[in-house]
Amino acid sequence: MTKLFTCILTVALLALASPLASAHDPSPLQDFCVAVDNPNSAVFVNGKFCKDPKLTTVDDFIFMGLDVPRNTLNQLGSNVTLVNVDMFPGLNTLGIALARVDYAPYGLNPPHIHPRATELLTVIEGTLLVGFVTSNPDNQLFTKVLNKGDIFVFPMGLIHFQFNIGETNAVAFSSLDSQNPGLITIANATFGSNPPINPYVLAKAFQLDKSVINYLQQKF
Template sequence: MLIAVFVNGKFCKDPKFVTADDFFFSGLNIPRDTSSPVGSVVTPVNVDQIPGLNTMGISLVRIDYAPYAGLNPPHTHPRATEILVVLEGTLYVGFVTSNPDNRLVSKVLYPGDVFVFPIGLIHFQQNVGKTNAVAFASLSSQNPGVITIPNAVFGSNPPINPDVLTRAFQLDNNVVKYLQSRFGWKNN
């Protein structure tokens, strides 16, 4: 009798049937198209791409940024700390501490620089250079999750009642409706 084991939201393969391909991913050397609305693209390498990562507690992403302000928008990883290394370009990065301070901790990074984003905190990266930028980040979970703040707030499905967002952000109702019409795309 075959028994499937479900761990961390994924099925574990019987070790007798594991192959090298369960632990392999190719292509992180290939630059990605940064023509998204924010000028960046994230290429994830997590348990969805490498099934052998299940229960390992690690994952990786490549982030490509367009010149002149390509942005990985404010987001959070609810299940992971992230450590980012810049390979090419110049990035302005930062995170915001939790309530009540909501203090911005930020820095400009250059090739070879490393920055850590603590688990669950809202963080971002923006290319402040004239050339493409590339960074790699490792995350302390095989399935770190990502919540992109603008998409979550203004692009939820179904939409959050505009009256809630109007009051929360102290914006005109028409501005909220406009923002809701602009979000909902994916960055990875």
């Protein structure tokens, strides 16, 4: 009886732990679930209402316009166009998203993380210095110079970046294994939170003078 109870308890704990340990989108239980903002729809999946499959058309499965260069006239010299479920309803429940990244010469896609997705980056034009940092305690940097046609993977949840080291514009496309991968830009989140993080906390964490922290918080 004791062995049987132990076995049942173990199975129950594993069943409870498995969804908590999985960070990927759940597998769909239907062919597709095109998202619509219609509360009268019968099915609500992944935070979206599903269009009646009988009303679905081929246009629900196409997104156009990623061939157009984006404006990179900003402080970072980069522009990320994310195509997730909010922009492309046909992605709902399919566990994938896409991004076009444009870089001006020496443009930077700054250190950031995607909490819910691994990213696969393909360089279309230009030369990029890319890298990611492993988790504590090693914090090892893996970095590489990529050229046209090269592909690089950024593991889920790790800080990563891309920097155009060329004198011409660069373009890359990223595929992410979540319909809503999320984005946390490290500098913005740290120094531009709302409300601001107590500057004494950041001063101690970064071993900087409080005046420097105040300056950075004003910048962001």
